[in-house]
Amino acid sequence: MRVDLKVGAWIAVDDHCPMEFSIDGDGDAELLLGDRSDGFEFLFSPVALERFLALGAEALKKSEKYLAEEKAAELAAAKAGQ
Structure with a gap:
C-alpha cells in the first residue's frame, strides 16, 4: 500500500522577527525568517x-x-x- 506523505506547517512572525534573503545559483530567492538554526526557509522561483x-x-x-x-x-x- 502506497501512502504519499503530506506535511502542513504554519509559522507566526512577530514585529521583530529577523528576515534575510539570498539568491542561489539558479536565480531563485531563498528567504529566511528567524535564525539559521531554527528559522523557516522559503525557496521561490x-x-x-x-x-x-x-x-x-x-x-x-x-x-x-x-x-x-x-x-x-x-x-x-x-x-x-x-
Missing part, C-alpha cells in the same frame, strides 16, 4: 516570488484597512461613551 509578493501586497492593504476600521470604531465608541 522569480515568477513564484512575484506572485507571492503581489499576494502579500493585497494582504497588507486589507490588514491596514481592517486596522483603520477597528480604530475608527473604537474612537466612535469612546466618543459615544463621553
Whole structure:
C-alpha cells in the first residue's frame, strides 16, 4: 500500500522577527525568517516570488484597512461613551 506523505506547517512572525534573503545559483530567492538554526526557509522561483509578493501586497492593504476600521470604531465608541 502506497501512502504519499503530506506535511502542513504554519509559522507566526512577530514585529521583530529577523528576515534575510539570498539568491542561489539558479536565480531563485531563498528567504529566511528567524535564525539559521531554527528559522523557516522559503525557496521561490522569480515568477513564484512575484506572485507571492503581489499576494502579500493585497494582504497588507486589507490588514491596514481592517486596522483603520477597528480604530475608527473604537474612537466612535469612546466618543459615544463621553
